[in-house]
Amino acid sequence: MSGIFKRFFGGLTRSRQAVGGRIAEAVAAHPVIDPDLLERVEEILITADLGTATSLRLMRAIDDEIRYNKLTDPARLWEILKGQLLRAIQPAANAALRVDHKPTVVLVIGVNGAGKTTTIGKLAGRFGAQGRKVMLAAGDTFRAAAGEQLTLWGRRLGVEVVRHQDGADASAVAFDACQAALARGVDLLLVDTAGRLHTNVNLMAELEKVKRTIGKVIPGAPHEVMLVLDANTGQNALSQARTFSAAIPVTGLVLTKMDSTAKGGILVNLTTELKVPVYFIGIGEGVDDLQPFDPEAYVAALFQH
Numbered sequence: 001m002s003g004i005f006k007r008f009f010g011g012l013t014r015s016r017q018a019v020g021g022r023i024a025e026a027v028a029a030h031p032v033i034d035p036d037l038l039e040r041v042e043e044i045l046i047t048a049d050l051g052t053a054t055s056l057r058l059m060r061a062i063d064d065e066i067r068y069n070k071l072t073d074p075a076r077l078w079e080i081l082k083g084q085l086l087r088a089i090q091p092a093a094n095a096a097l098r099v100d101h102k103p104t105v106v107l108v109i110g111v112n113g114a115g116k117t118t119t120i121g122k123l124a125g126r127f128g129a130q131g132r133k134v135m136l137a138a139g140d141t142f143r144a145a146a147g148e149q150l151t152l153w154g155r156r157l158g159v160e161v162v163r164h165q166d167g168a169d170a171s172a173v174a175f176d177a178c179q180a181a182l183a184r185g186v187d188l189l190l191v192d193t194a195g196r197l198h199t200n201v202n203l204m205a206e207l208e209k210v211k212r213t214i215g216k217v218i219p220g221a222p223h224e225v226m227l228v229l230d231a232n233t234g235q236n237a238l239s240q241a242r243t244f245s246a247a248i249p250v251t252g253l254v255l256t257k258m259d260s261t262a263k264g265g266i267l268v269n270l271t272t273e274l275k276v277p278v279y280f281i282g283i284g285e286g287v288d289d290l291q292p293f294d295p296e297a298y299v300a301a302l303f304q305h
């Protein structure tokens with residue numbers, strides 16, 4: 001496995017929870033493919049949070065191979081599973097975050113603790129290193145320490161942060177940040193938001209208002225609404241994604257904490273259900289611990305054994 005993926009899925013590959021490891025055990029116990037092995041594989045896929053539709057799709061592909069190509073050798077299951085999974089996620093994976101407006105405005109949303117602010121810091125580092133002029137907007141005015149956290153990232157990276165006092169109107173922050181970004185010739189404006197109470201209509205109303213305000217200052221913006229989800233939360237990430245995307249159309253996902261999750265299969269479930277790409281995965285807390293999503297490396301890591 002390539003260097004950058006050493007930490008990716010670290011928890012998963014080490015653990016006996018690993019999809020690949022569990023399938024390997026099942027395969028080792030069955031010299032030929034029989035109904036018992038198939039049942040076991042299906043159970044492993046479903047409990048790996050891939051989603052029922054994707055799990056059934058993989059099982060159907062195996063059934064077809066048995067029926068039409070007389071598949072009997074369990075060792076061949078790997079190539080079928082990998083090939084089918086790659087095909088299932090490819091449509092949703094074929095996209096990258098593009099910075100092709102001036103400024104490109106990215107609204108970053110997600111529940112508290114998902115990793116929004118950290119991801120914004122990492123993105124600022126990444127695009128700054130590519131020579132882009134980046135600006136941050138401290139739109140999380142709800143949590144006292146949030147503005148401070150973003151300011152620290154800004155200082156560390158030499159990036160300007162637009163911030164109001166705690167408790168201020170998030171839309172007013174967004175408004176000022178958009179004007180400042182236009183005035184200063186910024187390439188990328190990253191707007192942080194509050195994450196508290198994802199079930200509360202107030203937060204969704206606030207996010208919509210922030211989005212509308214951005215569009216008033218910069219027509220067509222925000223160009224991206226990026227939903228940040230903690231991979232460790234498994235099925236809960238899926239329900240968060242449904243709640244957020246019902247209120248505000250999401251254009252891309254970031255799955256954080258992929259370095260420490262046993263639930264990495266949820267990425268498949270999310271991207272196939274929401275039909276939006278995964279732009280990045282978070283693999284640690286440092287500025288460089290953000291990787292563009294690589295479907296092939298992901299599938300290889302998931303089925304590693």
Ligand SMILES: Nc1nc2c(ncn2[C@@H]2O[C@H](COP(=O)(O)OP(=O)(O)OP(=O)(O)O)[C@@H](O)[C@H]2O)c(=O)[nH]1
Binds near residue numbers: 111282
């Ligand atoms: N291991 C690991 N930790 C991460 C990753 N991304 C974020 N974290 C940590 O997760 C915690 C929460 O991250 P924040 O960026 O503050 O989350 P947030 O979504 O901004 O949360 P609120 O501001 O409360 O809404 C912090 O301790 C981060 O360092 C990641 O990819 N891997």
Ligand SMILES: [Mg+2]
Binds near residue numbers: 116118140192
């Ligand atoms: Mg935050």
